[in-house]
Amino acid sequence: MQRRNSLVLLLSLAPLCLAAQESSVDTSGFHAGQWGVQVDASGNLMGVGILHFTSARSALMLRVDFFGEFLSGTQTDALGATSDAKDRFADVVVGLGKRFYQMPRHKVRSFQSIGLAGSYQDRRQTLSGSAYTFKTWSAGPFGELGAGYWITPNLSLGGTAIVSAGYSHQKTESPSSKLTENGWFVSGLNVSLIVGLYF
Secondary structure, eight states: OHHHHHHHHHHHTHHHHHHHHOOSOOOOOOOTTOEEEEEEEETTEEEEEEEEEEETTEEEEEEEEEEEEEEEEEEEOTTSOEEEEEEEEEEEEEEEEEEEEOOOBTTEEEEEEEEEEEEEEEEEEEETTEEEEEEEEEEEEEEEEEEEEEEETTEEEEEEEEEEEEEEEEEEEETTEEEEEEEEEEEEEEEEEEEEEEO
């Protein structure tokens, strides 16, 4: 995972390198009422964001990140007996915020975003007929730094880094016990590659 994050971070810096090679200034800009769609990938999560520009340099942002995994197999005990095993996992993150763009330098724009996000994770394992569940939800503010290289006025490639913090609630259940936990969290840099389309 560390190697993958390093690769993503390196690729996210590509817009800055491309800017140094451009000799002409990009004069294209956004306008109030314009829409955009952003697709991003970070670790196991895939995300889709919708942008609605309120001015030439700011936009409202709604983003949804998701991941799902559904596994099935068999479990073998020490005596050689087998039984069915299933593992289901889902992770959804929804965020709402505002993004602020800087003036373009050549074909590169940097931007910052602030907002609130909430997430929900649900995992259920079934082993030897017994179910084990883990559920957690969290909510809090986030901040984002990013940059994009505009290949055309309607298409950009770039990267972002997000930090977040907030409140978390977790509940774990097994056939013999239940555990409930509440607390606070701080999440470090979450680096993503992004593709943007603008209409």
